[in-house]
Amino acid sequence: MKVTLAMKPAARSFIPIEAESIVPKNFLDGTDLLVWRGNRELRLDEVFSVSVEGDADRAEDVEVVLSGETSRLKRVGEYMDGGRITILGNIGMHCGNFMSGGTIEVHGNADGWLGREMAGGTIVCRGDAADYCASGYRGGRKGMTGGTVEVFGRAGDFLAESIAGGTVTVHGNAGDMAGAEMRGGTLVVHGDCRRPGANMKEGSCYVYGTAQGMLPTFRKIGTVQHEGHTLIRFAGDIANRGKGNLFVKDYEYLD
Amino acid sequence: MIVKDAVCPFCGCLCDDIEVEVEDDRVVAVTNACELGTTKFMGEKRMKNPILRDGDRWRDITYDEAVQYAADMLLSAERPLLYGWSGTHGEAQCVGVHMAELVRGVIDNTSSVCHGPSILAIQEVGHPGCTLGVVKNRADLVIYWGSNPIDAHPRHLSRYTRYAEGFFLENAFRDRKVIVVDIRKTETANIADEFVRIKPGGDYAVLSALRAIVQGKTDTIPRTVAGVTREQLVRVANLCKNAKFGAVYFGLGLTMTRGKYKNIRNAIELVSELSRHTKFTISAMRGHYNVYGSNEVNTWMTGYPFGIDYSRGIAFYNPGETTAVDILARKECDAALIVGSDPAAHFPRKCLEHLADIPVVQLDPYPNATTAFCNVQIPVAVTGIDAEGTAYRMDGVPIRTRKVLSTDYLSDREVLSRMCALMQEALER
Numbered sequence: 001m002k003v004t005l006a007m008k009p010a011a012r013s014f015i016p017i018e019a020e021s022i023v024p025k026n027f028l029d030g031t032d033l034l035v036w037r038g039n040r041e042l043r044l045d046e047v048f049s050v051s052v053e054g055d056a057d058r059a060e061d062v063e064v065v066l067s068g069e070t071s072r073l074k075r076v077g078e079y080m081d082g083g084r085i086t087i088l089g090n091i092g093m094h095c096g097n098f099m100s101g102g103t104i105e106v107h108g109n110a111d112g113w114l115g116r117e118m119a120g121g122t123i124v125c126r127g128d129a130a131d132y133c134a135s136g137y138r139g140g141r142k143g144m145t146g147g148t149v150e151v152f153g154r155a156g157d158f159l160a161e162s163i164a165g166g167t168v169t170v171h172g173n174a175g176d177m178a179g180a181e182m183r184g185g186t187l188v189v190h191g192d193c194r195r196p197g198a199n200m201k202e203g204s205c206y207v208y209g210t211a212q213g214m215l216p217t218f219r220k221i222g223t224v225q226h227e228g229h230t231l232i233r234f235a236g237d238i239a240n241r242g243k244g245n246l247f248v249k250d251y252e253y254l255d
Numbered sequence: 256m257i258v259k260d261a262v263c264p265f266c267g268c269l270c271d272d273i274e275v276e277v278e279d280d281r282v283v284a285v286t287n288a289c290e291l292g293t294t295k296f297m298g299e300k301r302m303k304n305p306i307l308r309d310g311d312r313w314r315d316i317t318y319d320e321a322v323q324y325a326a327d328m329l330l331s332a333e334r335p336l337l338y339g340w341s342g343t344h345g346e347a348q349c350v351g352v353h354m355a356e357l358v359r360g361v362i363d364n365t366s367s368v369c370h371g372p373s374i375l376a377i378q379e380v381g382h383p384g385c386t387l388g389v390v391k392n393r394a395d396l397v398i399y400w401g402s403n404p405i406d407a408h409p410r411h412l413s414r415y416t417r418y419a420e421g422f423f424l425e426n427a428f429r430d431r432k433v434i435v436v437d438i439r440k441t442e443t444a445n446i447a448d449e450f451v452r453i454k455p456g457g458d459y460a461v462l463s464a465l466r467a468i469v470q471g472k473t474d475t476i477p478r479t480v481a482g483v484t485r486e487q488l489v490r491v492a493n494l495c496k497n498a499k500f501g502a503v504y505f506g507l508g509l510t511m512t513r514g515k516y517k518n519i520r521n522a523i524e525l526v527s528e529l530s531r532h533t534k535f536t537i538s539a540m541r542g543h544y545n546v547y548g549s550n551e552v553n554t555w556m557t558g559y560p561f562g563i564d565y566s567r568g569i570a571f572y573n574p575g576e577t578t579a580v581d582i583l584a585r586k587e588c589d590a591a592l593i594v595g596s597d598p599a600a601h602f603p604r605k606c607l608e609h610l611a612d613i614p615v616v617q618l619d620p621y622p623n624a625t626t627a628f629c630n631v632q633i634p635v636a637v638t639g640i641d642a643e644g645t646a647y648r649m650d651g652v653p654i655r656t657r658k659v660l661s662t663d664y665l666s667d668r669e670v671l672s673r674m675c676a677l678m679q680e681a682l683e684r
Contacts, residue, residue: 216476
């Protein structure tokens with residue numbers, strides 16, 4: 001079953017729309033769903049032109065395609081556990097929050113908190129991801145615990161904050177504090193980033209570019225070969241327990 | 256008439272030993288207050304009555320008309336923003352939270368642009384803090400990190416630290432050491448026993464290095480960290496470990512620079528580490544006299560300290576998304592009520608561009624930068640001068656501010672209560 005949701009142009013387009021109801025499994029029972037614009041509850045067809053092709057009786061066979069000006073659409077795919085969501089443009093904050101299965105593909109850029117606290121499944125972002133990609137919630141102890149996030153563009157600050165499991169790969173550069181408070185899982189940044197692995201406890205963080213503003217509390221161990229890259233291995237963050245692994249191609253201190 | 260023990264409604268110190276001389280319903284002299292407090296008490300040129308923007312002119316309107324305008328504006332909005340709150344008393348803040356819930360709007364206070372990051376850090380790792388009196392009487396080491404009390408909290412030094420007597424210190428001035436950490440040599444740095452000068456953006460690295468040194472892992476630390484030599488870091492770590500009671504006070508130099516709440520988290524974790532060796536505490540140098548109160552009131556009423564979004568009928572909190580600067584910059588609100596703050600003087604230009612596009616009502620005794628963005632401004636009594644109410648000091652101690660003179664102005668609480676009642680009536684109809 002393929003559900004196509006084309007966003008209608010709205011007069012007051014700056015108010016965000018919260019659409020946690022856009023999850024593949026919800027469309028098994030039809031398209032009679034509700035979304036919120038600010039403090040007003042709206043029917044799905046007031047915001048989108050909805051069309052459905054074919055049918056399905058399990059979430060895995062449902063694909064939801066979103067098109068139009070979707071950059072203000074928040075919480076799409078929240079608690080998703082199967083099926084597929086394809087976003088042809090940009091997507092708003094909290095896409096794929098808490099997801100445990102299925103696939104989300106964003107062709108444009110994703111706003112903050114992409115895949116926040118996700119436990120399983122796959123998110124692919126063809127553009128850039130903003131701050132807090134694959135991170136946790138405010139004050140929470142764990143960010144992402146499982147699954148895969150792959151960003152082909154750049155990532156913002158606090159990438160994979162408090163990550164405890166799963167894999168995050170960013171093909172471009174990442175911002176400040178990538179993998180802060182890391183306690184498990186794997187983070188791979190193909191480009192440069194600032195201050196990776198701040199206060200990390202466990203887990204592995206790879207930076208194939210330069211680690212700028214490298215923190216002084218990582219102990220150099222030696223060099224290793226990894227996926228065709230020669231990387232310098234550090235143990236840290238020794239200000240914390242120091243059981244994490246940080247691998248960087250190059251680094252510079254703020255000395 | 257002289258009013259003794261008045262409470263100064265300027266900064267988070269909430270000094271409660273002020274003497275105010277009043278003649279003919281005007282403050283004519285202020286004793287004990289610092290320059291900042293004195294200026295506030297002596298303040299003049301208040302707005303006389305509510306004003307409404309009428310084309311390119313201002314028209315005088317009555318309180319009833321102004322309150323009705325605000326109520327209508329909030330009720331018709333899809334996502335109203337209720338911002339400010341740090342410059343008013345707790346009772347008014349309570350009404351504000353009720354209003355936000357009633358109209359399903361977003362309520363945020365000025366901590367989202369000052370010590371909000373401190374609260375985020377506290378939510379992650381807790382807050383080993385204490386009251387100012389404890390520091391005054393016990394601390395033999397005080398660290399000011401990214402704060403400059405001589406300019407911003409002038410009496411903090413004389414009432415609680417550098418120049419204060421201490422019950423458990425024989426000669427407080429000699430026995431109490433002061434360390435200042437900053438990116439430039441401030442006035443406060445001039446009176447410090449040790450000044451640590453950090454390269455801008457290097458606080459996090461220095462805090463991490465200090466944590467490692469306190470744990471005895473000095474070998475790993477490079478020779479310099481963000482412009483600070485390893486020798487100085489070791490000296491500072493030893494000063495801390497050898498103190499009987501240490502207190503860290505941090506300001507916006509730590510909360511609003513690169514890393515933001517992670518800086519504070521690192522500072523708190525340094526304090527926890529030091530508490531394995533001696534007694535150490537850490538507290539924020541809060542700015543507005545009742546910004547701490549706005550966090551308290553919001554927390555007990557909604558569960559969250561600032562940036563609370565009631566759009567969906569339940570409280571949702573996510574700084575970076577539900578905070579005023581982010582909402583305005585992303586044009587995510589369609590009306591704004593500003594109480595007890597002046598966002599136009601402090602927010603980025605992008606935020607003000609949106610503020611100029613939407614209806615805005617402000618409650619403030621004086622014309623200020625935000626007045627230029629208002630559709631309606633309602634003058635109110637000043638808490639601590641012609642209105643009374645509860646405020647929270649920077650260490651979380653509630654102090655009832657006093658009225659030193661009487662005027663005809665309504666207080667924030669009275670104006671907001673009328674607004675709230677009108678909205679309740681309208682919703683019931």
